[in-house]
Each structure stands twice: as structure tokens, then as C-alpha cells.
Amino acid sequence: MGAGPALTPMGSCRKLALPMTQQTRHKVQSVDPRRLKLADPAGTSGVLLGFQCRQCGVQVFGPATYCQSCTSNDLAPVELSQRGILYSFTVVRVPPAGWPGAVPYILGQVELPEGPHVLAEVIDCAPTGLKIGMEMALALTHVQAEGSEVVRVVYKWRPQTPSANFPEGKP
Ligand SMILES: [Zn+2]
Numbered sequence: 001m002g003a004g005p006a007l008t009p010m011g012s013c014r015k016l017a018l019p020m021t022q023q024t025r026h027k028v029q030s031v032d033p034r035r036l037k038l039a040d041p042a043g044t045s046g047v048l049l050g051f052q053c054r055q056c057g058v059q060v061f062g063p064a065t066y067c068q069s070c071t072s073n074d075l076a077p078v079e080l081s082q083r084g085i086l087y088s089f090t091v092v093r094v095p096p097a098g099w100p101g102a103v104p105y106i107l108g109q110v111e112l113p114e115g116p117h118v119l120a121e122v123i124d125c126a127p128t129g130l131k132i133g134m135e136m137a138l139a140l141t142h143v144q145a146e147g148s149e150v151v152r153v154v155y156k157w158r159p160q161t162p163s164a165n166f167p168e169g170k171p
Contacts, residue, residue, distance in 0.1 A: 026144070031152045034063045036140075037079070043153035046140055047082065050116055051075040061116035080118075082138040083160065084110040087117055091127050100143055108157050110136045124158040135160035 028043040030036045039045040052059045053067035054074040061080060066073040089108040095101075101121065108122035108130070122130065123139060139158040144151045 026149055026151045028142075028151045028153060031143075031154045032062075035061065036153065036155045038153055043140065043142060043151065046138075046153065046155070048080040048112075048118060048138065048155065050078055050080050050114075052078045052114075059112075059114040059116055061112070061118050078114075080114055080116065081112045084112040084118065084136055084157075086122075086130060086132055086134050086136050086157075087111040088132065089122060089127070089130055100145075106130070108136065110157050118155075118157075121154075121156045122158065123156050129159065 028038065028041060030038050030043075030046065035049055036046050037049050039047060048061060050059055050061045051064045052075065053070060053072055054076055055072035056067060056070040058067055058069040059078060059080070060068060064075055067075065087109045089106055091104050092107050093104045095103050095105070106122035106125070106127055108120060110118050110120070112118060122136075123141070136157040137160045139156045141154050141156055142151050143154055
């Protein structure tokens, strides 16, 4: 039960008091249903989606119409692992237009056991706490644009053992 950061901003300027009987009208959606399938209506868990080539067995993350390895178009949809190892990462100081999160942030490339690499933000860890090859776990966060009733569920990575690599008071 991933007890992530509270999703309710205490300081938000919500002016209307909601009647207690009002049901939530938030629509919870995957940020990209071709890559992330939500496993429950609240969007607290989900799985990464991809395809496996029936000819050569190579798996890819996300939508595909043909195999990038052997060019076969005989592909089967698969669900991918929610863990992998950190293959590469970088600190992004100039985000893409419309980036909703904090800056700078860490962009991590994680290699799944099936082979595909999945690029996503790394959370709950400072860059100094990351090591290539360390185990990473899928993390889902919720993003809601101001004034929108749609809550988008975004996939990210976090170290499997957060803060494990932080030095403890050593210079
Ligand atoms: Zn193939």
C-alpha cells in the first residue's frame, strides 16, 4: 500500500465548500492507456503494457505495430514487470514545455527483466542516492490540473529501498 505523499494540497484555494453528500466527480485516467493500465478505479495500482514479438520473442514497452528486432508484425500484447534496474539517469534542469512537476527532476531509464527500457521521472530519491544497476520499483502518482475534474495517473520510478544509499552523517 504505497503511502505516497498526500494528494490534497492543504494550501489550495478551493473556494467552494463541497456538500457532504456530493459524490466525487473526479475521473481517474491513465496518462497513457497504451503504456499504463490502471488496476483499480482509484488508480492506486497499475501495470505497464507492451508487446511481445511472436517470431523472435523480443518485448517492447508501449504501442508497436511491428517488431523493431525482426520487423515481424505478429505481436501479442503483454503486461510487463513493475520492477527493473536503473540503466541510466540524468538530472533535468530545463523541462519540456508544460512540465507540471518540480524542477530540477531526475529522469531515469529502467531496464525491465523482459528487456524493454522505460523512461520516467525518478522520485523519492536525490541524484546522489542513485546508482546504476540498483533495483527500481514502479510508482504511480496522481496529477490534477487546476479546474479539471480529470485526475491523471502517471508512472514513475522510485528506488526499491528508498534512501538506502544516503550516507548517514558521514562527510
Ligand atoms: Zn521480432
